[in-house]
Amino acid sequence: xxxxxxxxxxxxxxxxxxxxxxxxxxxxxxxxxxxxxxxxxxxxxxxxxxxxxxxxxxxxxxxxxxxxxxxxxxxxxxxxxxxxxxxxxxxxxxxxxxxxxxxxxxxxxxxxxxxxxxxxxxxxxxxxxxxxxxxxxxxxxxxxxxxxxxxxxxxxxxxxxxxxxxxxxxxxxxxxxxxxxxxxxxxxxxxxxxxxxxxxxxxxxxxxxxxxxxxxxxxxxxxxxxxxxxxxxxxxxxxxxxxxxxx
Amino acid sequence: xxxxxxxxxxxxxxxxxxxxxxxxxxxxxxxxxxxxxxxxxxxxxxxxxxxxxxxxxxxxxxxxxxxxxxxxxxxxxxxxxxxxxxxxxxxxxxxxxxxxxxxxxxxxxxxxxxxxxxxxxxxxxxxxxxxxxxxxxxxxxxxxxxxxxxxxxxxxxxxxxxxxxxxxxxxxxxxxxxxxxxxxxxxxxxxxxxxxxxxxxxxxxxxxxxxxxxxxxxxxxxxxxxxxxxxxxxxxxxxxxx
Numbered sequence: 001x002x003x004x005x006x007x008x009x010x011x012x013x014x015x016x017x018x019x020x021x022x023x024x025x026x027x028x029x030x031x032x033x034x035x036x037x038x039x040x041x042x043x044x045x046x047x048x049x050x051x052x053x054x055x056x057x058x059x060x061x062x063x064x065x066x067x068x069x070x071x072x073x074x075x076x077x078x079x080x081x082x083x084x085x086x087x088x089x090x091x092x093x094x095x096x097x098x099x100x101x102x103x104x105x106x107x108x109x110x111x112x113x114x115x116x117x118x119x120x121x122x123x124x125x126x127x128x129x130x131x132x133x134x135x136x137x138x139x140x141x142x143x144x145x146x147x148x149x150x151x152x153x154x155x156x157x158x159x160x161x162x163x164x165x166x167x168x169x170x171x172x173x174x175x176x177x178x179x180x181x182x183x184x185x186x187x188x189x190x191x192x193x194x195x196x197x198x199x200x201x202x203x204x205x206x207x208x209x210x211x212x213x214x215x216x217x218x219x220x221x222x223x224x225x226x227x228x229x230x231x232x233x234x235x236x237x238x239x240x241x242x243x244x245x246x247x
Numbered sequence: 248x249x250x251x252x253x254x255x256x257x258x259x260x261x262x263x264x265x266x267x268x269x270x271x272x273x274x275x276x277x278x279x280x281x282x283x284x285x286x287x288x289x290x291x292x293x294x295x296x297x298x299x300x301x302x303x304x305x306x307x308x309x310x311x312x313x314x315x316x317x318x319x320x321x322x323x324x325x326x327x328x329x330x331x332x333x334x335x336x337x338x339x340x341x342x343x344x345x346x347x348x349x350x351x352x353x354x355x356x357x358x359x360x361x362x363x364x365x366x367x368x369x370x371x372x373x374x375x376x377x378x379x380x381x382x383x384x385x386x387x388x389x390x391x392x393x394x395x396x397x398x399x400x401x402x403x404x405x406x407x408x409x410x411x412x413x414x415x416x417x418x419x420x421x422x423x424x425x426x427x428x429x430x431x432x433x434x435x436x437x438x439x440x441x442x443x444x445x446x447x448x449x450x451x452x453x454x455x456x457x458x459x460x461x462x463x464x465x466x467x468x469x470x471x472x473x474x475x476x477x478x479x480x481x482x483x484x485x486x487x488x489x
Contacts (some may be wrong), residue, residue, distance in 0.1 A: 004440075025267050048447050050443050051439065051443065071451075071452070072443065072447050073444040073446045073451045075447075075448050075457075076446070076447050076448055076449035082447050084444065088438075088443075088444040090441050090459065090462065091462060092461075092462025092463065092465050092466075093462045097458075098445070098448070098450075098458070100456065101450055101454065105449045105451060106449035142444075157449065160447070228453075
């Protein structure tokens, strides 16, 4: 589904990714772990097309398409979803309006008919309910006045509504208490654990992986993948730390 | 003989399109509106053809006046309000200016609290692209005896291009000592991270900008009888700019 080959990327003039190669197949959940500054968030931003994140070498194909040739909104329509580490507050724009426009823009891009207000609200209510978010929050401006945990929960509600083929979740577990972590973990499994979907979980800690069991764990260090293993690699990292591993 | 056309030395015309002003000179006398005691007055001004509107409004004891302005059209458009509040009167202004190309758009107000206990609120939002200029000059004058005056000015401008210009000058002239006069002023650009967030969810760049600008001007036309028409017209104009 996603094939990243020898990816090099700069933020400003600073090289961050230095030859990253990674392949995700449908039905797989991959976790990327690594120390601060390893390039984990940069990878998420490069894949979703954030301005200022410049690819200098390498290629990324997504379902056979050259992902890097697409604009951010086209990548979304093609089925890629980035769960933000720091979801952005947008004063004055309600969640409901934002998500309906987003979903219908994607549908239009794919040549599908738009959802009516009623159809959309039904989907929104289902997803919000499954993640324990009440509809009043969906009517409020996007992320404004939300706690850290509520913002992350809102990202998952968005993911449920948009129903992407590939989710890149950038530290979705940070800022969550234990109950919220479980809710979010259940959400990821329910929405994304399907034979035609894939997930790239970017995380610092093993604890989310207790709820969302990865098929592969990769260590990202110095801008490239330095080790790959199964779920047990995360436990090893948690026990020994990244330094030990690098030695 | 009418007085000579103003020049840039006149503070109230300092940022104006002087050539356009000279061409329109001499101006007809301002429209005079007198709101009788306890009366209620409302007016919507849609400036879409490059004209100069001048209104003198006297608001009687305990009366209210609400003016909503959408200033969008022509090379030079100006809405000038000269408001006098009597005891316990209330004045509300909600104005949106949307300009692109080389347009010059202005809202110029003088609000005089002549007697005690009157309230005034002015909200002005400008969205400017290209080399357009948007100006708000707003003077609030509080007379010596006009105690318990409560006045608010909220002025914000959004620049879509670095080549656009926003001028904002809220100004207070207070001769009473028991008054509340608040004013806030901000000029900024669309938040790039917000735009990216919207795009990452599938919204095309122009639509993302439009959505954020819609939020920026939202609320200004609340309570207007023509709220729907004003909002729709504003959105259409915003759509042309992004």
